[in-house]
Amino acid sequence: MRARCLAAACLGLLIGGLSVAGAARAQGEGWLWENPHQRYVRQYEGTKTCLQCHEAQAREVFSSVHYQWQAPAPNILDAGGRSIGKINVGNDFCTSAVASWIGILKNAEGQLIGNGCSKCHAGQGLLPATQPDEAQLENIDCLVCHAAGYRREVVRDEAGAFRWAPAARDNPELMLNVAQQVGRPSNEMCLRCHLGAGGGPNYKRGDLETALVHARREFDVHMGSAMQCIQCHAFREHRVRGGGTQMGGRDWPDDPPPRCEGCHKGALHRQAVLDRHTAALACTTCHIPLFARRDATDMRRDWSRAVAVEGEGRYEPAIDFATRVQPVYAWWNGKGSIALPDQPVRPGRNGKVAFYAPAGSRGDPGAKIHAFKYHTARLPVEKATGLLIPIQVAPFFREGDVAAALRGGAAAQLGRQIDPARDVEWVETERYLGIFHGVQPAAAALGCADCHGPGGRMDWQALGYRGDPRD
Secondary structure: HHHHHHHHHHHHHHHOOOOOOHHHHHOOOOOOOOHHHHHOOOOOHHHHHHHHHHHHHHHHHOHHHHHHOOOOOOOOOOOOEEEEOOOOOOOOOOOOOHHOOOEEEEEEOOOOOEEEHHHOOOOOOOOOOOOOHHHHHHHEEOOHEEEEEOOOEEEEEEOEEEEEEEEEOOOOHHHHHHHOOOOOOHHHHHHHOOOOOOOOOOOOOOOOHHOOOOOOOOOOOOHHHHOOHHOOOEOOOOOOOOOOOOOOOOOOOOOOOHHHHHHHOOOOOOHHHHHHHHOOOOOHHHHHHHHEEOOOOOEEEEEEEEEEOOOOEEEEEEEEOOOOOOEEEEEEEOOEEEEEOOOOOOEEEEEEOEEEEEEEOOOOOOOEEEEEEEEEEEEEOOOOOOOOOOOOHHHHHOOOOHHHHHHHHHHHHHOOOOOOOOEEEEEEEEEEEEEOOOOOHHHHHOOHHHHHOOOOOOOOHHHHHOOOOOO
């Protein structure tokens, strides 16, 4: 009992203030600090080793968005009281997490080309369940967020099922060292999932680039000043604060997302006119003039066409990439509408299905003009029902067989057979993704002429003005 209490107390100190990097600094200042897990973890046998002292924490993780991939969603106007998230909502990048959850996908030459959407799930291969039984708790992968040296890969277990396992599983000494060197999640740990969302570096968000891993201040003033992701995206009970323009619920539904004003208060500009602008403009609107400044981002994805990737022995949808992209601008009050799960898609006035449309207007006191990445896609829908048909990526990525990918997706998620030539139509979709990272120094922020006057980047009429408000 004493050993368990001491281990919990030491972990509390570690999470509360001293990371491994912090330990090194403490030693440099004359402190003697030892990672507590070196004393108490003598053999690593997977998550059950962690559970010996941290079952309560594992239950917190089980209930979190990072594990459940859904949550109550008052931030989604049409959620109807349901828990919403990527586990039960179609999307415009992979189309469905469940239809392509886990596997070992190789090309004709035997090279690995995919493992499925669970690659970025905080579990070891099982789909999240509603109750935290023993199997579900042991499925939680603590090291994916807490161990910098941890790497994993998909294997088959004794029953033949796919699961994620440590890459160093056959090297007990190395695996023990990895398990002992745990600490608070670093930027590298967060970015190894979030940076690669959508299939590649910066594909999805547009503002999460590889340069952020070791950022310079001129690229991002926050991460270039040694700030950590978890300073803004703070965790409590293993649930993360807030969220952006996401197609799902939040860990703390009533807790507002982090805002610049939480740290930057009062009159911040030398010119009073700029401070007056903050009543209508989000800080990032002026301070992130461009996104995808180094890593190209996916601006359009057409799943009706499979394109061979030269030299890689695989296919991908037709993707339009761009760099140094100017955002589009729209009012946003923190809420939005999505293409609902299990509901027929409904094109808007422009003929496109909105996967995420920001809510807000000029007359909304809770809204400000924000910067967005505007993403479009071409996706399959079942003619008879209007339901989105998921793409099963295995036949698509391996053979470029769109018809087989449609049949597999419909069988996996809709539970029926379809004839792609007869039962499918393709629709245009749109999605607004908020731009929040890559804040540049003040000298690189937008100036008056960038928005006002001839050739300005703002579409004033679309924002609810008769014309340029400065005129």
